[in-house]
Amino acid sequence: MKSIRFRKLKEWGIEKAILLSGIFSVVFVVLIFLFLLREGFSLFRGESIVDFIFGKSWYPISSPPRFGILPLILGSLLVTLGAAAISVPIGIAAALYISEIAPRRLKEPLKAGIELLAAIPSVVIGFIGMITLGPWIKSAFHLPTGLTALTGSVTLAFMAMPTIVSIAEDAITAVPRQYREAAIAMGATQWQTTWRIVARAARPGMVAAVMLGIGRVIGETMAVMMVTGNAAVIPRSFLQPVRTLTATIAAEMGESVQGGPHYAALFAIGIVLFIITFLINGVADLYLHRSRQ
Amino acid sequence: MNPRLAQKIAHAVMLTATLLVVLPVLVILVIIVAKGASAISWDFLFSMPRDGMTAGGIFPAILGTLYLVLGAILFAVPLGVLAAVYLVEYSSDNWFSRLVKLSIVNLAGVPSVVYGLFGLGIFVTFFRFGASILSGSLTLGIMILPVIITSAREALESVPRHFRVVSLSLGASRWQTIRHSVLPHALPGILTGMILGLGRAAGETAPILFTVAAFYLPRLPHSVFDQTMALPYHLYVISTQVPGIAENVRYGTALVLLSLVLLLNLAAILVRSRFRGKKKW
Numbered sequence: 001m002k003s004i005r006f007r008k009l010k011e012w013g014i015e016k017a018i019l020l021s022g023i024f025s026v027v028f029v030v031l032i033f034l035f036l037l038r039e040g041f042s043l044f045r046g047e048s049i050v051d052f053i054f055g056k057s058w059y060p061i062s063s064p065p066r067f068g069i070l071p072l073i074l075g076s077l078l079v080t081l082g083a084a085a086i087s088v089p090i091g092i093a094a095a096l097y098i099s100e101i102a103p104r105r106l107k108e109p110l111k112a113g114i115e116l117l118a119a120i121p122s123v124v125i126g127f128i129g130m131i132t133l134g135p136w137i138k139s140a141f142h143l144p145t146g147l148t149a150l151t152g153s154v155t156l157a158f159m160a161m162p163t164i165v166s167i168a169e170d171a172i173t174a175v176p177r178q179y180r181e182a183a184i185a186m187g188a189t190q191w192q193t194t195w196r197i198v199a200r201a202a203r204p205g206m207v208a209a210v211m212l213g214i215g216r217v218i219g220e221t222m223a224v225m226m227v228t229g230n231a232a233v234i235p236r237s238f239l240q241p242v243r244t245l246t247a248t249i250a251a252e253m254g255e256s257v258q259g260g261p262h263y264a265a266l267f268a269i270g271i272v273l274f275i276i277t278f279l280i281n282g283v284a285d286l287y288l289h290r291s292r293q
Numbered sequence: 294m295n296p297r298l299a300q301k302i303a304h305a306v307m308l309t310a311t312l313l314v315v316l317p318v319l320v321i322l323v324i325i326v327a328k329g330a331s332a333i334s335w336d337f338l339f340s341m342p343r344d345g346m347t348a349g350g351i352f353p354a355i356l357g358t359l360y361l362v363l364g365a366i367l368f369a370v371p372l373g374v375l376a377a378v379y380l381v382e383y384s385s386d387n388w389f390s391r392l393v394k395l396s397i398v399n400l401a402g403v404p405s406v407v408y409g410l411f412g413l414g415i416f417v418t419f420f421r422f423g424a425s426i427l428s429g430s431l432t433l434g435i436m437i438l439p440v441i442i443t444s445a446r447e448a449l450e451s452v453p454r455h456f457r458v459v460s461l462s463l464g465a466s467r468w469q470t471i472r473h474s475v476l477p478h479a480l481p482g483i484l485t486g487m488i489l490g491l492g493r494a495a496g497e498t499a500p501i502l503f504t505v506a507a508f509y510l511p512r513l514p515h516s517v518f519d520q521t522m523a524l525p526y527h528l529y530v531i532s533t534q535v536p537g538i539a540e541n542v543r544y545g546t547a548l549v550l551l552s553l554v555l556l557l558n559l560a561a562i563l564v565r566s567r568f569r570g571k572k573k574w
Binding site for chain 1: 299314373379382404418497525
């Protein structure tokens, strides 16, 4: 009798532990937001949100300090647009090739190669970008420095591609086989089938793939900090140094005084980043659900 | 245009795109191995840095990264596997399980530097752990949680339903069924996720910037409340912050970090493909 009661108690305890672990992921998301607010909100006692987001100058250590993050937002935007322009067409084409055209024995090695690209730490990609791509861009465009928004875009494109390829590939593979068979039976070539039937049917999944790739680029920190030159001014072209939201946090947190306005401003940038990626991931998730139905 | 010609051109374009994604991996590997191999020696791997990092080895950074990764895994694996068990075995498709899934998606999308801010706010400041291995490990652990949960979920979902039905019909309780009839078959998938999580935690820099990483600390940590050097941060420091470091030392450090991460990922790929080959159902 006792052992049965003990076993029931144990079962009850384990089930509660399992439920608790399920709740934890929700708790962590809430905690991240609360702690960003807790440390960052004090900035808005002295500064309006509009001045923070649309302020044109970021001079955190001058007196009085200026905390306008418009140059940083535009820096992030420019680098991200450039990276998307490179990685989206290449990534989608590669996903179509791997799932529709590549011979079977090539598929697995290609997928493994893409997984390895995704696995390379961002600081290593940044290091390679800084030391090989930077000098090349400097001499190709006759610039005073090779660390520019363009360098950042190219480097980050390689970090977005694995995400785009693998998620787009899942969406393409999920397209029912009958679609392809029907198209081929109607006399379409393999390419016509791939482009007009399969790619169209997989579109919601591809949209999600692109959004998640862009989410990764906006949040990327180390590589972008190493290759974009870090000048917190409103960018005028791809060929000048820029500074992104993420790089600003990483570069300046060490110099800020804990609890001071600069410290709070960096956490406030964290809030902005959290909200941006939250929206991107939420919408991408909606598209993923649509592609599964 | 002739459809056959169009197909040929399209295939050539797509093949080029695929090579553009895959070849950089090889190029990066070749560059780093070619320029960094000369720096690798027993002394480089197993001795302390000297003279402001211009001489000596990178042992404290290697050991620091191992400690951080170990701590992150100890925290994230039990929590992540149990969360996956909840989602697959216990929850029904209601608003709460959808909320949990959405949270996991969002945890996966939070930028790494924001995890760094979070770790600074909660572990370093609020819980007063200071900049320490404990703070860094917990921060990395929360960051890799989505990786662990997602692969454990896939592994559990791939176990056929009748395994559970048979076990339950023989009078086993719900947990006994999971423990003896489901988890053993999901183990390779869970292991794959764990190794991928290890690789991810080993390579990340931004989450440890403000929570643990020391710029230059030529001694080994004594407890979980000590700061430590770490490989990815060390590579960042010697390639951007400290002038006059020999080029092959920079490439050598990148080579050690890259080897560690890629070996872990290769191991995960191998475990997964062996598992696929062995599956009997």
